[in-house]
Amino acid sequence: MNRHMRSCEKTPGSTPRISRKVDMMVFREMIAVALVQHNLPYSFVEYERIREAFTYANPSIEFWSRNTAAFDVYKIYEREKIKLKEKLAIIPGRICLTTDLWRALTVESYICLTAHYVDVDGVLKTKILSFCAFPPPHSGVAIAMKLSELLKDWGIEKKVFTLTVDNASANDTMQSILKRKLQKDLVCSGEFFHVRCSAHILNLIVQDGLEVISGALEKIRETVKYVKGSETRENLFQNCMDTIGIQTEANLVLDVSTRWNSTYHMLSRAIQFKDVLRSLAEVDRGYKSFPSAVEWERAELICDLLKPFAEITKLISGSSYPTANVYFMQVWAIKCWLGDHDDSHDRVIREMVEDMTEKYDKYWEDFSDILAMAAVLDPRLKFSALEYCYNILNPLTSKENLTHVRDKMVQLFGAYKRTTCNVAASTSQSSRKDIPFGYDGFYSYFSQRNGTGKSPLDMYLEEPVLDMVSFRDMDVIAYWKNNVSRFKELSSMACDILSIPITTVASESAFSIxxxxxxxxxxxLLPTNVQALLCTRNWFRGFQEVGNIHILNSFIIVNLYGFWTAAFRLIARFFLL
Incomplete structure (x- = not known):
């Protein structure tokens, strides 16, 4: 004990141990990871005060330049890319893709390709595969050639299931060319390959409606501008709130022309403070844009009409996207909502709904099939939910719509079944020599059926629907993963469909980063370094911080926080005496 107390660091008056020798390769890699995760500049390693702190912590530190730091990051990127390639090669199902173009602050153009898939553990994953420079021309042919090159580089050209893009005309050409190149390896010859971004479609629908009602919102927009135009008016508005007795931290918000859902938030806030604004009009002679009773009523109708669009936008714009089964009921609810307002007593609302319905009907056929099949593959919905929805929309065409969806599912299931049978036949050819020549496929097919002769799809559809209340938080992909022994190839088909992203939100999130x-x-920054930083960060951390990007008010605060967090953690871990 006496010997221990003489050498123990925690003993008062004891002599501290000499700093241990630092493994510079480990240290450099840790710094490179910090640069990626905390979005630090490469010049971080050349900061004078940082070098002084490192020297104080351990004099044996050997410093390196920003170019060496960039090399270290790129080396990590290449290593992680190999790991991700190996994971993609062994996933049991197919890969769904999203892609989009982005122009940076430097006017350079980039193309982003993201992959969505269910891994071997049955977990839904989203990974950025590429974020590379893409100079003009941005034609459909050029985009198709670039995507084909990227797919070949990643070795996944034979595992592609769907491609989700927005409604740009170049994307229509691109997907057509790419589908022809991949056709022999696509399911059902690529019939389900092209998926339109429903977020973009919703935006087109709402923008058409907002063009009609732009004049009806003018007084409310002018009201918000007036109140937020000076500190004196804001203080007067706050005094009116106190007089009315409204206690809330919320305030008026002004809409942004490029974000239609901000119009909904502006209306909902203004309606919430209608009495406060009336009081402001009485005490402030300069405030002359207070809406009339008719205009307030119209604003409430518009707000009510936009609410379901705002809800589904919030659902599909999260940092982690939900499985595709949740969308059908949301899109159906919007269709019903438009139908409920098409005979409104307000002429402006009728015109708005008419334009929105026309745009909705234009695109409904483009994404209804895949949404319907995803809903059927939710054991809480199945065809019962579709039957209910189609009956509400149009009882005369309900049966026809159900038959159409069922035929599409049988067709898709047949493709998965043939693939499974071919794999099983090739496997059994080497393991079962007693099967007569030519009967391998039959026995493989027969082994996939149960004793009653029903296919897994028939078995699944005949089982009762699960209670939505009891299984409200159910992980649908986990359900299919746990029942793979019962449903066999149907489980693989379900996981692939449920992992389809019906929006390009993942690519948009990558652009935010x-x-x-x-x-x-x-x-x-060179494009290669941009790709190394962004992709490696995504592979390490995913998209979990995407949702906070738009909330942060200061880029400098974010970087300072990441800077000092990285520095102190590294010092504490490696260099304390």
Whole structure:
């Protein structure tokens, strides 16, 4: 004990141990990971005060340049890319893709390709495969050639299931060319390959409606501008709130022309403070844009009409996207909502609904099949939910719609079944020599059926629907993973369909991160370094911080926080005496 107390660091007056020798390769890799995860510049390793802190912690530190730091990051990127390639090669199902183009602050164009799949553990994953420079022309042919090159580089050209893109005309050409190139390896010859971004479609629908009612919102928009125009008016507005007795931290918000859902938020807030604004009009002679009773009534109708669009936008714009089964009921609810308002007593509302319904009907056929099949593969919905929805929309065409969806599912299931049978036949050919020549396929097919002769799809559809209340938080993909022994190839088909992203939100999220990596302070980054930073960050952390990007008010605060967090953690871990 006496010997221990003389050498123990925690003993008062004891002599501290000499700093241990630092493994520079490990240290450099840790710094490189910190640069990626905390969005630090490569010049971080050359900061004078940082070098002084490292020297104080351990004099044996050997410093390196920003170019060496960039090399270290790229080496990590290449290593992680190999790991991800190996994971994609062994996943049991297929891969769904999203892609989009982005122009950076430096006017350079980038193309983003993201992969969505269910891994071997039955967990839904989203990974950025590429974020590379893509100079003009941005034609459909050029995009198709670039995507084909990327798919070949990743070795997944034979595992593609769907491609989700927005409604740009170049994307229509691109998907047509790419489908022809991949046709022999696509399910059902690529019939389900092209998926339109429903978020973009919703935006088109609402924008058409907002063009009609732009004049009806003018007074409310002018009201918000007036109140937020000076600190004196805001204080007067707050005094009116106190007089009315409204206690809330919420305030008026002004809409943004490029974000239609901000119009909904502006209306809902203004309606919430209608009495406060009336009081403001009485005490402030300069406030002359207070809406009339008719205009307030119209604003409430518009707000009520936009609410379901705002809800589904919130659902599909999250940092992690839900499985495809949740969308059918949401899109159906919007159709019903439009139908409920098409005979409104307000002429402006009728015109708005008419334009929105026309746009809705234009695109409904493009994505209804895949949404319907995803809903059927939810054991809480199945065809019962579709029958209910189609009956509400149009009882005369309900049966026809149900038959159409069932035929599409049988067709798709047949493709999966043939693939499974072919794999089983090739496996049994080497393991079962007693099967007569030519009967391998039959026995493989027969082994996939149960004793009653029913296919897994028939078995699944005949089982009762699960209670939505009891299984409200059910993980549908986990359900199919746990029942793979019962449903066999249907389980694989379900996981692939449920992993389809019906929006390009993942690519948009990547662009949000890209704007932080390639900003006006780091505009000289090479495209290869941009890709290494962004992809590696995504592979390490995913999209879990995407939702916070738009909330942060200061880019500098984010970087300072990441800077000091990284520095102190590294010092504490490696260099304390």
């Amino acid at each position: 890209g704007s932080r990596v390639l900003n006006k302070y780091r505009s000289c």
